[in-house]
Amino acid sequence: MIGTWHGLVIDCRDPKRLASFYEAVLGYVRVNDWDDWVVIGISADRPGIAFQQIENYVAPTWPDPSIPTQMHLDVRVDDIPTAFDQAAALGATLLSKNHEGCWVLADPEGHPFCLVTM
Helix, strand or coil, rough: CCCCCCEEEEEEEEEEHHHHHHHHHCCCCEEEEEEEEEEECCCCCCCCCEECCCCCCCCCCCCCCCCHHHHHEEEEEECHHHHHHHHHHHCEEEEEEEEEEEEECCCCCCCCEEECCC
């Protein structure tokens, strides 16, 4: 082993707004908070998700590959329609219902993420 996983960094326009969205979706807390960089996680000593401000950020165009997704989060839930309603109230939008066990949503800045029950 060379090292251990420390975190995932997501490019965005507004790190504070996007961190707030994922804090509500995942039940995480804010562990670092600067103007252009915000980190959320279970705690400061565990791997987290960082949101990095990018001046000329352009949202992915999923499923059109002209601006690739490059990565996405899968969020396991008990009931997809209920979880979708909650995520939509936070600013998520529905992109696709791939099948019964997976719905693809976009976060408030256009990054795809999946609600899954599998």
